[in-house]
Amino acid sequence: MNQASFRRFDESHLEEWHLIDARFRDYQADAPRRVLEHLQRLAGDHHGYPVDRYEHCLQTATRALRDGADEEMVVCALLHDIGDDLAPANHAEIAAGILEPFIDPLNAWMIRHHELFQGYHYRHYFGQDRHAREQFRDHPAYERTVYFCDHWDQVSFDPDYDTLPLKHFVPMVERVLGRPPFGGLPDPIKENTQ
Numbered sequence: 274m275n276q277a278s279f280r281r282f283d284e285s286h287l288e289e290w291h292l293i294d295a296r297f298r299d300y301q302a303d304a305p306r307r308v309l310e311h312l313q314r315l316a317g318d319h320h321g322y323p324v325d326r327y328e329h330c331l332q333t334a335t336r337a338l339r340d341g342a343d344e345e346m347v348v349c350a351l352l353h354d355i356g357d358d359l360a361p362a363n364h365a366e367i368a369a370g371i372l373e374p375f376i377d378p379l380n381a382w383m384i385r386h387h388e389l390f391q392g393y394h395y396r397h398y399f400g401q402d403r404h405a406r407e408q409f410r411d412h413p414a415y416e417r418t419v420y421f422c423d424h425w426d427q428v429s430f431d432p433d434y435d436t437l438p439l440k441h442f443v444p445m446v447e448r449v450l451g452r453p454p455f456g457g458l459p460d461p462i463k464e465n466t467q
């Protein structure tokens with residue numbers, strides 16, 4: 274059997290779920306390759322910015338790396354805008370969703386809120402409150418999110434910056450996204466058969 278034969282879940286069998294679970298693990302293990310493939314879709318269209326989103330992501334990660342950030346943070350920097358093409362109005366949620374199972378919850382919070390924090394540098398040009406991020410001043414991830422935006426993200430639109438190529442970051446992405454999701458979920462199949 275290499276494929277389940279059920280037509281509906283309530284007619285499925287344990288052996289079929291063993292098969293599906295094994296396939297899912299292979300699929301999950303290949304996720305870093307697909308994520309990086311998607312990141313490269315951001316190349317080309319600059320939307321009026323001085324650099325395209327792909328260059329911006331690489332540059333943000335390069336700056337984080339050179340500033341001494343740990344590997345998880347560098348990967349956050351690399352992927353923080355990966356949702357720009359699929360969800361331009363809600364892009365931070367996409368990156369947060371991809372990374373959340375594998376990283377510190379405070380880093381996931383940082384990614385999820387980076388757009389608002391980044392807005393400190395441009396919201397006033399749109400008649401909005403640039404200090405909106407201050408509502409989170411007491412949050413434990415406030416300082417790191419401010420630092421992420423002010424020192425790595427908002428400054429990474431420089432076409433003349435010595436940005437590292439993607440291949441430099443590939444092993445880091447593979448290691449971080451290769452961690453057990455959510456620190457290792459209980460295995461539902463094993464639980465069922467014990």
Ligand SMILES: [Fe+2]
Pocket residue numbers: 329333353354426
């Ligand atoms: Fe960004």
